[in-house]
Amino acid sequence: MDALFASLALLRLEGLGVGSYWQLIERFGSAEAALQQLPPNFSRKLPDRARAQLAEFQHNADDSELGQWAQAERARCHEQGTALLHCESPEYPTLLKEIRNPPPVLYVRGNPACLSLPQVAVVGARRASRAGLDNALAFSADLSAAGFAITSGLALGVDGAAHQGALRCGGERAGKTIAVLGTGVDRLYPRRNIKLAEDILANDGAVVSEMPLASAPEAGNFPRRNRIISGLSLGVLLVEAAVRSGSLITARLALEQNREVFAIPGSIHNPLARGCHRMIRDGATLVETSADIVEHLGGMLSAMAQQPGLFDDTVEAAEVSLPAEQRAIIRALGGDPRSIEQLARDTGGDTGDLMAALLHLELDGLVEQWNGGYQLTGSGARTLNTLATAE
Incomplete structure (x- = not known):
């Protein structure tokens, strides 16, 4: 009986979670030894079905329910190439092994070596603002170009933008990105991101889960x-998050795991910025550019931040010559959302002209x-x- 077979069989025991698995390993030394114990020796009361499963396994391991399932799962x-x-x-991955109750077994589609690359997790709201999605895309592209793999959860919103940013980092090859699932690796979720998962695999990335x-x-x-996302990574970047959200759970887990946590600040009027502000108050590092993260993590990757143009804050859209009325709107918006009435007052323009200028800016992807x-x-x-720097 090898260690993988024994772990699969033990995890299949009715009512046994990952926490209980590690308690048994600590007590008996290995999954193989735990499977040979009588039910009264377990530190918790086993359901009747688990007792029957254990007795059957001890009588005939290979032909038992647990044994047959473990063999079939490996097959x-x-x-499937998993x-x-x-x-x-x-x-x-060494970093993941350091967390409390790490997954005893990981299922990996794609390149398993990706899991040992230096990683930054990028997480945030599923219903993120356009600004949040832009930030997730841009930060992930820059970090990927700097040599980090980007880890996230394949969810809609910020997660998807993070994976896409890594894949679009530029250069001859797309960057590496890792999707950690809350499903089996053969049951991609959400279905709207199946194509994204296929792109991740096609570009030598990985799709990972601890679920059968x-x-x-x-x-x-x-x-x-979420604990796997943070556990794999050197640091976690929180892009946008409500105060009660799964993304905030990931950031808090990262703090508990002694990982670096970074957060992008936002408008005080944006409810999706409040989670980031809460984490900054709780010890996360406020970041404004991807270079802040690379510099903070230090080492060889920090030196790459000095490459000309790698972390340039300008984009092609910023260099387009904008009409005066559009520049005035951008300056009036600043860092906070503004109503039409406020913009009309701040720019001194006619409401009809203002609406037309806003439509152009929205089509250009500069406002939302x-x-x-x-x-x-x-x-x-x-x-x-860019406008402020030019003045």
């Missing part, structure tokens, strides 16, 4: 998934509608910075 993974990384395997094959997207799986008013997108904020 299914082999057929790697199984046991926590004692040399390929198992075919596991459904149950609500309880995602907090467990938000909570009954308008705010700058990430590209708009960089345009504002």
Whole structure:
């Protein structure tokens, strides 16, 4: 009986979670030894079904329910090209092994070596603003170009933008990105991001889970998934998040795991900035550019931040010559959302002309509608910075 087979069988025991698994390992030394124990020796009361499973396994391991499932799971993974990384395997990521109750077994589609690359997790709201999506895309592209793999959860919103940013980092090859799922790796979720997952795999990235094959997207799986996202990474970047959100859970887990946590500040009027502000008060590092993160993490990757143009805050849109009325709107918006009435007052323009100028800016991706008013997108904020620098 090898360690992987024993761990799969033990984890399949009815009512046994990852926390209980590690308690048994601490007490008995290995999954193999735990499986040979009588039910009364377990530190918790086992359900009747688990007692029957254990007795059957001890009587005939290979032909028992647990044994047959473990063998079938390995065969299914082999057929699908999914790697199984046991926590004692040399390929198992070292950083993840350091967290409390790490996954005993990881399922990996794609390149398992990605899991040992230096990683930055980028997380945030599913219903992010356009500015939040722009920031996730731009920060991830820059960090990927600097040599970091980008880790996130394949969710809609910020997660998806982070993966896309890594894939679009520029240069001859796309950057590496890792998607950590709350489902089986053969059951991609959400379905709207299946194409994104395929792009990740096509560009030598990885899709990872601790869940058995075919596991459904149950609500309880995602907090467990979040500890893996932060556990794999040197640091976590929080882009946008409400005060009560899964992204904030990931950031708090990162602090508990002694990982670096970075947060992008936002407008005090934006409810999706409040989670970032809360984390900054709790010890996260406020960042304005991706260079802040590279410099903070230090080492060889920090030196790459000095490469000319790598972390340039300007974008093509910022260098376009804008009409005076559009420049005035961008300056009036500044860092906070503004209503039409406020913009009309601040710019002194006619309402009809103002609406036409806003439409042009919206089509150019520089402003977006938000909570009954308008705010700058990430590209708009960089345009504002360029205008301020030129003055």
